[in-house]
Amino acid sequence: MNNIEHIGKYFLMLLDVFKKPQKWNVFWDLLLREIDDLGLKSLGITVFIGFFVGGVVAIQTALNVDSPFIPKYLIGFATKRSMILEFAPTFISVILAGKVGSYITSSIGTMRVTEQIDALEIMGINSINYLVLPKVVAVLLFYPVLVVLAMFLGILGGWVAGVLTDLFFTEDYIMGIQLEFNPYFVRYAIIKTLVFAFVIVTVASYHGHKVSGGALEVGRASTKAVVWTSVVIVFLNYFLTQMLLG
Amino acid sequence: MLVVKNIHKSFGDAEVLKGISTTFEPGKTSLVIGQSGSGKTVFIKCMIGLHDPEGGSIEFDNRVFNKLKESEKREIRKEIGMVFQGSALYDSMTVEENVMFPLKMFAQNTKQEMLKRVNFVLDRVNLSGSNDKYPSELSGGMKKRVAIARAIVMKPKYLFCDEPNSGLDPQTAIVIDNLIREITREYNIITVINSHDMNSVMEIGDKIIFLKDGVKAWEGTKEDIFKTDNEAVVNFVYSSNLYKKVREVFLKDN
Numbered sequence: 001m002n003n004i005e006h007i008g009k010y011f012l013m014l015l016d017v018f019k020k021p022q023k024w025n026v027f028w029d030l031l032l033r034e035i036d037d038l039g040l041k042s043l044g045i046t047v048f049i050g051f052f053v054g055g056v057v058a059i060q061t062a063l064n065v066d067s068p069f070i071p072k073y074l075i076g077f078a079t080k081r082s083m084i085l086e087f088a089p090t091f092i093s094v095i096l097a098g099k100v101g102s103y104i105t106s107s108i109g110t111m112r113v114t115e116q117i118d119a120l121e122i123m124g125i126n127s128i129n130y131l132v133l134p135k136v137v138a139v140l141l142f143y144p145v146l147v148v149l150a151m152f153l154g155i156l157g158g159w160v161a162g163v164l165t166d167l168f169f170t171e172d173y174i175m176g177i178q179l180e181f182n183p184y185f186v187r188y189a190i191i192k193t194l195v196f197a198f199v200i201v202t203v204a205s206y207h208g209h210k211v212s213g214g215a216l217e218v219g220r221a222s223t224k225a226v227v228w229t230s231v232v233i234v235f236l237n238y239f240l241t242q243m244l245l246g
Numbered sequence: 247m248l249v250v251k252n253i254h255k256s257f258g259d260a261e262v263l264k265g266i267s268t269t270f271e272p273g274k275t276s277l278v279i280g281q282s283g284s285g286k287t288v289f290i291k292c293m294i295g296l297h298d299p300e301g302g303s304i305e306f307d308n309r310v311f312n313k314l315k316e317s318e319k320r321e322i323r324k325e326i327g328m329v330f331q332g333s334a335l336y337d338s339m340t341v342e343e344n345v346m347f348p349l350k351m352f353a354q355n356t357k358q359e360m361l362k363r364v365n366f367v368l369d370r371v372n373l374s375g376s377n378d379k380y381p382s383e384l385s386g387g388m389k390k391r392v393a394i395a396r397a398i399v400m401k402p403k404y405l406f407c408d409e410p411n412s413g414l415d416p417q418t419a420i421v422i423d424n425l426i427r428e429i430t431r432e433y434n435i436i437t438v439i440n441s442h443d444m445n446s447v448m449e450i451g452d453k454i455i456f457l458k459d460g461v462k463a464w465e466g467t468k469e470d471i472f473k474t475d476n477e478a479v480v481n482f483v484y485s486s487n488l489y490k491k492v493r494e495v496f497l498k499d500n
Contacts, residue, residue: 119334
């Protein structure tokens with residue numbers, strides 16, 4: 001199958017995803033489970049990465065600002081801008097593409113090779129709608145929360161790093177993060193996050209759903225899903241930035 | 247009545263089914279047998295709609311399944327129960343949840359009514375008290391019985407079983423065979439079993455269809471299979487010395 005055919009089949013899959021769930025109470029149960037599996041269980045890695053990336057950005061900025069003509073509050077300002085505009089939405093999404101994307105592909109792929117998906121379809125259930133829609137809704141609801149949390153923790157991590165290394169004063173840092181706060185940047189980051197979250201779930205689900213063979217193919221599909229999700233995220237990041245900030 | 251007329255199916259250049267026609271009746275267990283690669287699995291997958299045949303028709307009580315729209319097919323699928331070779335139980339669900347799943351998706355019953363029905367079918371397959379176990383905690387035979395319970399919980403009109411005995415010891419295989427036959431007769435279901443197991447053929451084959459290279463090479467009952475002189479069937483069914491002896495004794499006695 002060539003790439004054009006894959007893209008076509010991916011969009012055809014999306015048509016099946018966005019159909020009305022066959023049973024709403026089953027959908028709500030699945031949605032809660034997916035929020036737990038894909039959202040709450042990603043909280044730890046988001047907290048960890050957000051905090052330390054903020055710390056690294058603050059330290060690197062501080063070490064590179066050695067001119068007396070550049071005010072120290074720029075460290076807080078740069079950390080805030082970097083976390084909100086890029087590191088929280090994009091970096092966290094690429095990490096989640098690896099964690100959540102491979103989980104989705106391998107779980108759906110395993111269901112495919114063990115005939116669990118066939119069992120759904122023979123019962124008259126639209127397997128794509130049943131398996132993918134709750135995941136899409138769960139990440140669209142929860143990933144903005146994760147990314148906003150990562151922004152906050154990144155900024156906090158930057159301050160902690162400064163305090164621990166004595167590279168800048170708390171007052172300067174706080175002045176920096178208060179400087180020229182633009183709420184549109186947060187909206188921009190959330191828009192990016194929603195697009196990336198959608199890509200993570202749907203690309204991973206597509207790769208899982210079309211698996212045929214055995215364990216080896218499931219493994220290959222997971223790898224492919226992570227690679228393609230990351231490529232699409234980086235590509236869309238460029239276009240969304242140009243469209244929304246350019 | 248399930249009527250299959252002149253089914254054709256190809257994958258690329260390989261023609262797997264070359265015009266198979268047959269009928270399946272309610273209350274009877276029909277077995278589709280044949281060597282690996284003869285087209286048994288493709289045949290059963292065409293009947294349940296997992297493959298679309300290129301030619302011919304599959305009629306579920308005069309409804310031409312392969313000509314229907316996807317939404318209309320879904321209505322017929324609700325009348326179909328399927329037992330997969332690997333059981334295909336949902337790993338994240340308990341036995342009770344697995345069996346209740348079709349009811350949750352399609353029935354309008356209360357939770358209590360659903361639970362009552364689940365307990366009834368679990369009892370019917372001798373799995374009472376296993377409600378809270380997960381598939382990973384079950385033996386191969388138990389998984390098959392859960393799969394049968396899930397397949398019959400919606401009171402299907404048609405039951406398809408793909409190699410229900412594969413991977414089971416002979417004793418458990420006979421238990422599963424008898425269970426399928428009892429259920430077929432009790433609920434007057436049209437049952438189609440895809441099998442390699444000659445014990446099943448001898449035990450429960452009310453009707454046997456032998457496929458060879460995508461063609462129906464022979465059709466008959468378990469009694470007919472002893473008497474047939476169809477070389478392909480004889481070579482396949484009586485490939486072991488044990489069955490050769492059984493056939494010799496049968497033919498001598500009759």
